[in-house]
Amino acid sequence: MTRQTAAKPVQTLTDVVIRFAGDSGDGMQLTGDRFTVETAAFGNSLSTLPDFPAEIRAPAGTLPGVSAFQLHFADHSVVTPGDSPTVLVAMNPAALKANIGDLPRGGIVIVDTDEFTKRNLAKVGYPVSPVEDGSLAEYQVHAVQISSMTIEAVSKIGLSRKDAERSKNMFALGLLSWLYHRPLEGTRQFLETKFAGKREILRANLVALEAGWSFGETTEGFAVHYEVKPAALPAGRYRTIRGNQALAYGLVAASERSGLPLFLGSYPITPASDILHELSALKNFGVRTFQAEDEIAGVAAALGASYGGSLGVTTTSGPGIALKAETIGLAVALELPLVVVDVQRGGPSTGLPTKTEQADLLQVMFGRNGEAPVPVIAARSASDCFDIALEAVRIATTYRTPVFLLSDGYLANGSEPWLIPSVESLPDLRVSFATQTNHSLDDAAGGSDFWPYLRDPQTLARPWAIPGTPGLEHRIGGIEKKDGSGVISYDPANHDHMVRTRAGKVAGIDVPPLEVDDPNGDADVLVLGWGSSFGPITGAVRNLRAEGVRVAQAHLRHLNPMPANTEEVLRAYRRVVLPEMNLGQLALLIRGLFLVDVIGVNQVRGLPFRVAELMTAVRSVIDGTEQRTVIGTAGRYGTFVTRGTNGLPSIEVGGDSDEPFASDLPAAGRPGGDGPPDDAGSPSTTGTSSPNGAHR
């Protein structure tokens, strides 16, 4: 830092959550990104949550047009973007209105009062400015004329008023950077690259940035400023990374480590498109990207590339998976490697394109005709998207199978610090293609031919014989093939054998054991998670332990097949809680596979779990006061809904008993004293879901 700011008192904080909110044209994502990079460079641990509208340019100044970026940084390791902001920067009345409800009492609000005009206030239904009518009395409000001060500061540059005002996000960034002791140097360099060749715009942005900083330093409005000491992180070189970027880099790394050229077939879709963008720019890595005519062509071309010996990958979101299903089934039949990335978003249908959800699990598990098993793995954090891409490629190439890699909108756009791995430390993914015939003809001449479905006895993988290999010419296809020779076969016994073999191949995938975090080994409740809820679950478990609550945590990275010790882990605990951003999809699988009565914690708000909500839910499970509703994928419909106490339509299936289907439960888990609650309770956005109150 080049400036001395010692003039004002400095208060030390351990934890700050800032939310930048403005019109989608105000550059809030960029402001948030820059603050993130400054914060990372300063050495704090951090996690971010961009939250933007699906409309590219919703009408200016309206609630649907509000774009926000939340950043959580601390002097200790951070696992979530924060339940609620401690500081809200609102660039207009809509941004204030949309976000103020999330700010706890006493929080800091910084508003650009220049935007609080009669017209803008009216657009969001404020009769008078909330800054003036005392309705913000319980917050620390800083009313700052951000727009006009920006215009004045850059007036000498000679830009139009409109262009001048565009730099106001840099003014806000400068002010916040002063307030939290963030260095500006990185942002200066960033702006110089971004606006290279646009001298006036560059100067305006630099001047606005400085002006924001100086304003903080000199105004009486800000009496103190804050510092958050660097966090103690493992030693090494770091950068910040977003999930989609990490995923793209992971694929490139897998290409290099496998020796297979990377081919991406993809159709633009939110929130997956950034992977296509990233990879399209990496042509000097030999990456071929193909923007297909539709989702089906994206996966089909990837499969064609895999057939030819490339690393075929397709990237999409839930709606795209639905369209690709038939081709993925073909890949199952052809037994060729293929990586299918699903960056999940809110559904069904178009749903919430820019919001996050984990509701594609059952779609990727089962959304194909016939018995079409596909391995499924899920990333748990933005930086884990890198490692999981390598894992997807390992499974796909070793077992010659399509693999689903699940990410979601939260991981895709969220960023966190990443300890940059050394390339040599990455797994060795080398593969070999078939080059020799593999089957003896048993003729006098000792001849041999090539059988495309003659399997490796260990992995059950079939040989990958790519076109261009002499002597191995063969035909494959979606019609059932005879195991071994690969000729078309309608033989019932062979079909049964092939179905079981494909299932056995996937079930036999080598997967590391499920690790349990149970520091003292004395917990009797386990919180199980998968995918991006790792951060909030970890935060909740950490906080509960700090309060002296005994609780264990385990996170499933491999969802199909699950680790061999999964059942053992689950059965070692009295109760298992399973938070998911869906209505209980993994819960359904766990119940079906292991007959373990997991207790779902389910919410589908398009946003990650809040740590505090999870803490409440876990506490209630520990003390047995949780309310379980039947509305959930894992619910046994009928038993309780018919009582109509929760205001939801009732669905009656399978008998009129109030008792859970006791025979379904493990003997030890038959309903006892803590049977079904009389009142299932009104479903809340976050509620534990399960139809029966039977506990193990």
Added chain:
Amino acid sequence: MTEQVDPAPGVARPERRARPAAVSLAGAPALRLIPKTDVPQSAKDFKSDQEVRWCPGCGDYAILAAVQGFMPQLGLKRENIVFISGIGCAARFPYYMNTYGMHSIHGRAPAIATGLASTRPDLSVWVVTGDGDALSIGGNHLIHALRRNVNLKILLFNNRIYGLTKGQYSPTSEVGKLTKSTPFGSLDTPFNPVSVALGAEASFVARTIDSDRQHLTSVLQAAATHPGTSLVEIYQNCNIFNDNAFEPLKDSTSKDEATIRLEHGKPIRFGIGGHRGVIRDAAGHLKVVDVDQVGQDALLVHDAHDEDPSTAFALSRLSHPETLDNTPIGVFRDVRRPSYESAMSAQIDTAIARRGLGDLQGLLAGKDTWIVR
């Protein structure tokens, strides 16, 4: 990055041929990147051990025989030839070819083949499809493959019916077609596949007939040596569900009158003794006339290399959709533009030349890093 790939895609060098076949296309620039064989080949080399299972009398047999007979002319290594199909009667084709092959899913063959061809310029990739597969369920993939000019040879077997699903009308069936699914006659205006392809920016479009082995082979020769996507519509008889659909073009008493044989650089004349011809009238429309009345010089000279596809399109509209009168066959259009995979490879080469071969460690680090001690 490709050292594991054996043989490395696209880098195999063409080898000198020992004994050229009677006709050899091996020197064609479009086949430059595909390894050549030095072993003499015959049709038999391209027959797989699979029993052919089309209905007896199906036009597919003749096409299979013609393709197997034609393959040796390419002089390519057999292992560098791939046939990819979708679903339908025609889609069984790859099983009968002793090359690499994939029988995929309905309509998607052009998309799968696009992925293969754009990563493996050392392969000769053929797509076998039908009127339902290519123009109905796979219509989108077909038009996009054509506009991209991927190095694919698409053989579209048009029998104007759904055979495999036992006789429903297809997107090329004539209006009013009586089938199981249209007992009161079909309502849909049919596609003219050649018109569709020309409208989709195809660089090579041709039409031929299953029963005319010589013509079929000549069209295959032109298609195979075209760099980029070649679309060949093959009129194919389905003797079970739509027998004699192309009879006017096959019957010895009518075929010469009905068929216009397009030949590049020649005036368009047809009919017995060449008494009929095509002219452009005062309004700019193409018209079939008696040559005696207008004189030989007034006839339109076929230019397959015309950059402007409008004359080719107008030719494709001459045939009567029901009677098949005035049906042109041959190469409608054959123009040069860079193929998709050559452009894709060029972008990669340029990126490497400009920025150097990708440095993975540098990519992972990016520009903004910090060190924690």
